[in-house]
Amino acid sequence: MAFKKIVVGYDGSEYSKNALKKAIELAKCTEGEIHIVGVIKPIEFGVIDYITPEEIEEYEKEEETKEEKFLKEAMNIVNESGLQASYKILEGDPSEQIMTYADEVKADLIVVGHRGLGGFKRLLLGSTSSEVVKYSNQSVLVIK
Ligand SMILES: Nc1ncnc2c1ncn2[C@@H]1O[C@H](COP(=O)(O)OP(=O)(O)OP(=O)(O)O)[C@@H](O)[C@H]1O
Ligand SMILES: [Mg+2]
Incomplete structure (x- = not known):
């Protein structure tokens, strides 16, 4: 099956940039569409007790x-690639949001980087990509 609807998780990291570039190459081959999320x-609940509403707003x-x-x-x-894409900003847990969105748009592939903005350097697979691989309904492409 060709991958026609491709959801890409983008957190601004070099890894996710790479993932986006690979997704674009793939979409060109399959004449697919790209949905960036x-x-x-x-803010985590443990932290919320100690900060003011103003600080939350600022965050x-x-x-x-x-x-x-x-x-x-x-x-x-x-744009540089000549393709078009949609971009969606969501709030919540990254892996859950990516997966829910992929279900909503009836994606047939999710593309993510193997690591992102956080995490330890030695980690080969970040928590977001690992959750997506484990729990998503779609095929997943993890870019290294
Ligand atoms: N907030 C996010 N929004 C969209 N995509 C994300 C987000 N966070 C991660 N991703 C996607 O998941 C990939 C892997 O990131 P992940 O968060 O798993 O690793 P990490 O940040 O290094 O580790 P961790 O988050 O577990 O500390 C990224 O390259 C990106 O494709
Ligand atoms: Mg992360």
Whole structure:
């Protein structure tokens, strides 16, 4: 089966940039469409007790600004390739949001990098990509 609807998880890391580029190459071969997803993580509950509402608001604003910057970067990469793509910013747990979105748009492939912005250097597979590989309904391509 050709991969026609490709969801790409984009967190702004070099790894996710690579993943996006590979997804573009693939979409060109399959005449597929690219759906980029960027997920903003809410502040963890353990932390919320110790910070003010103003600080939470500031954090959320910062995260949104970051996502908008990522969006521009991602769109530049896509535009350079001559393809078109949609971009969606979601809030919540990255792997869950990526998978829910992939179900919603009836994707047939999810592409992610093997690592992202966080994590340890020695880690071969980050938690987001590992969860997606384990639990998604779609085929997954992990770019190394
Ligand atoms: N917030 C996010 N929004 C969209 N895609 C994401 C997000 N976080 C990760 N991804 C996707 O998952 C890939 C792997 O990132 P992952 O989060 O698993 O690794 P990590 O950040 O190095 O480790 P960890 O998050 O477990 O500390 C990224 O290259 C990207 O494709
Ligand atoms: Mg991560």
